[in-house]
Amino acid sequence: MTATHPDDPNLVGHGRHRDVPGQGGGGPAPTRIVVGYGFWIFLLSDIVMFSCFFAAYAVLHGATAGGPTARQLFDTNLVALETGCLLASSFSCGLATLAAYAHYPVKFYAAMSVTYVLGLAFVVLEVREFAHLVSIGAGPQRSAFLSAFFSLVGCHGVHVTVGLLWLLTMMAQVFAKGFRRDIMHRMMCFSLFWHALDIIWVALFTVVYLLGVIQ
């Protein structure tokens, strides 16, 4: 028997029922779409995790146990510098993505290097801030407020650090394999990751630092 039966339900996705929306219509999506979709799910799960840390911080930010408060601890100039570094690195990451799609190796490496330096500057500033807090007795063990602060901000910092490692790997991959299609899919994922970290930092900057200094 051959597939001549007009109602064969198995033939959807193989050229029939192209007008049917949703499941099966037109066959499987291109790899770029599947990869992007999967990475978005990862990012959303990451954001779910961050929202838990945000919730913990929101509940505990007043629980200073007689220790220093947010207002006494945070140096807004330093945080402004960190924010500037991270936002600028997102811009250069966008430039790197454009250069990669246009297959300009020199511009790609330059923009990625700028992204790396700015990201590294962010991490260094954050580590210095943490070291300063610990040195004046405001470490994560001082109060529930500081535990929540170090968890939330540290978790973001670890993400940026891992992102920097990924960035170097990404450059090495482009160097070794060129602007191949699957490498470009990874570049798209890296760019999504980096921008997502930026979005989380904007929320973090607002909730932790700005609100902390106002209160």
Next chain:
Amino acid sequence: MIIVTAGVVCQIVQLVYSIVNREKLRDYTGDPWDGRSLEWATTSPPPVFNFAVLPDVHGEEAYWGLKERARELGQLRPEPEYQPIHMPRNSPTGFVCAFFATLIGFALIWHIWWLAIVGLIGAYATFVVFAWRDVKEYWIPAEEVARLDRLNRSARAEAITRTGMAPL
């Protein structure tokens, strides 16, 4: 106490009965409960590609609709046109990374810093090896898809003649 004991006894009875009558009760169709949704449409265990051809879904209980139609016609649907299937290659990366992640977690909890560093390096190296692969997909030829699906179909056709019911 009595309820829990009754539950345990029921479980033992079920196990013994299932083992004693295993030949009579063995399921060859992949659809022992006359299921309504698509997971029952493939074999058990399923082939790596799950479905030989993409099923058409017009609503809930898609498999039930297929079976209703087969019952009306008194036979299986005609054999579809098989096409090669694109599959990702198997990789142990997830397992290896999970191993190193466990090392990292253990080492961080007990402050064994050298072990945490070993775990981090191992996980990262696994990631890079995985990212460096050049061939990551393969094709299952249409003949192989057809062979496996025909086995599935013949099991279901046998179930029709045996029970008088059309599972597909």
